[in-house]
Amino acid sequence: MDSSVDAVIIGMGYVGLPLAREASAAGLSVIGLDVHPEVVDGLNHGRSHVDDLADADVGEMLGRGFFATADTTHLRRARTIVICVPTPLSSDGAPDLGPVRVAVASVAEHLQPGSLVILESTTYPGTTDEEIRPILESGGMTAGKDFYLAFSPERIDPGNPNFGPKNTPKVVGGHTSVCTDTAEAFYSRFIDRVVRTKGTREAEMAKLLENTYRHINIALVNEVARFCHDLDIDLWDVIAAASTKPPSATRGSRRSQSRSSMASRGRTRRRYPPAAAPTRRHGEHPRRESRSLGARPSTGLPEATGSGEPAEQRRR
Numbered sequence: 001m002d003s004s005v006d007a008v009i010i011g012m013g014y015v016g017l018p019l020a021r022e023a024s025a026a027g028l029s030v031i032g033l034d035v036h037p038e039v040v041d042g043l044n045h046g047r048s049h050v051d052d053l054a055d056a057d058v059g060e061m062l063g064r065g066f067f068a069t070a071d072t073t074h075l076r077r078a079r080t081i082v083i084c085v086p087t088p089l090s091s092d093g094a095p096d097l098g099p100v101r102v103a104v105a106s107v108a109e110h111l112q113p114g115s116l117v118i119l120e121s122t123t124y125p126g127t128t129d130e131e132i133r134p135i136l137e138s139g140g141m142t143a144g145k146d147f148y149l150a151f152s153p154e155r156i157d158p159g160n161p162n163f164g165p166k167n168t169p170k171v172v173g174g175h176t177s178v179c180t181d182t183a184e185a186f187y188s189r190f191i192d193r194v195v196r197t198k199g200t201r202e203a204e205m206a207k208l209l210e211n212t213y214r215h216i217n218i219a220l221v222n223e224v225a226r227f228c229h230d231l232d233i234d235l236w237d238v239i240a241a242a243s244t245k246p247p248s249a250t251r252g253s254r255r256s257q258s259r260s261s262m263a264s265r266g267r268t269r270r271r272y273p274p275a276a277a278p279t280r281r282h283g284e285h286p287r288r289e290s291r292s293l294g295a296r297p298s299t300g301l302p303e304a305t306g307s308g309e310p311a312e313q314r315r316r
């Protein structure tokens with residue numbers, strides 16, 4: 001009897017559990033894997049520990065065949081494995097990949113030919129290719145040939161009443177184009193729109209760009225709030241007035257032209273590749289590009305180094 005399941009999702013937290021629910025609601029067979037016995041026990045008794053899901057949601061999942069487990073041998077049954085474990089910041093400010101490495105080691109131990117492995121945990125560009133792939137290939141299989149590998153950032157906005165896992169476009173970047181195809185086919189079964197990137201690094205970087213953009217906006221508004229407070233100006237009145245400005249034109253305006261000129265000048269100076277660089281094969285990552293992205297684990301954020309040495313040398 002075929003005991004395979006559509007997906008084993010590793011990490012039943014704020015990311016993994018809603019994903020499991022969405023997949024299960026679309027008719028996929030799903031198992032949730034978690035290291036914490038109380039998480040496993042609670043879910044199997046119909047209790048949700050995540051704000052976005054009610055106990056009734058978990059009850060419905062159980063009714064559709066979902067169950068949680070701490071037994072990693074169930075990974076053998078998975079056609080797709082999605083890793084949603086934490087990547088907390090360590091004391092030096094770098095993402096702690098410890099939980100990811102533990103999860104990937106379990107996956108490597110039970111990996112079956114033809115399986116798809118997707119990392120969703122937030123991390124720095126290069127993680128999927130440089131950290132995850134070697135562990136998965138240690139058993140002799142090759143990514144893109146014997147199994148498929150992709151990165152797909154989680155973009156949920158907890159508490160947002162308008163956008164949930166189903167209607168938030170899913171960014172997907174595979175190790176090869178076939179890996180991207182396979183990951184796209186998986187998510188398309190239960191998510192409205194899948195957005196492909198050229199590779200895993202572009203998908204990893206897209207998530208960091210989103211986070212950085214959001215942090216800058218939060219910091220900006222915090223500064224404006226202080227300023228308004230000091231000058232006894234009504235901040236909410238200011239925001240209401242300013243938010244009536246129509247979205248800025250992206251083409252044709254002088255301001256956007258000068259911004260483009262500046263960006264272009266900056267790219268030239270930092271030796272960034274041109275915006276419309278020739279398409280490269282999936283899975284290939286030119287040295288110049290990883291250098292300009294500053295793919296290093298110290299901050300998790302992009303950094304233009306301008307250094308002339310290859311990324312491989314800098315990392316040593």
Ligand SMILES: NC(=O)c1ccc[n+]([C@@H]2O[C@H](COP(=O)([O-])OP(=O)(O)OC[C@H]3O[C@@H](n4cnc5c(N)ncnc54)[C@H](O)[C@@H]3O)[C@@H](O)[C@H]2O)c1
Nearest residue numbers: 011012013014015034035085086087099102103121122154
């Ligand atoms: N929560 C969010 O809003 C959000 C949004 C976008 C991205 N992310 C990213 O998604 C990832 C997961 O975040 P989260 O909020 O779901 O974390 P979480 O702490 O809510 O849940 C993680 C779960 O993983 C389990 N776990 C840890 N190590 C494990 C292992 N080796 N094997 C199996 N299970 C393991 C934990 O017991 C926990 O239940 C992180 O990288 C986070 O940065 C989170």
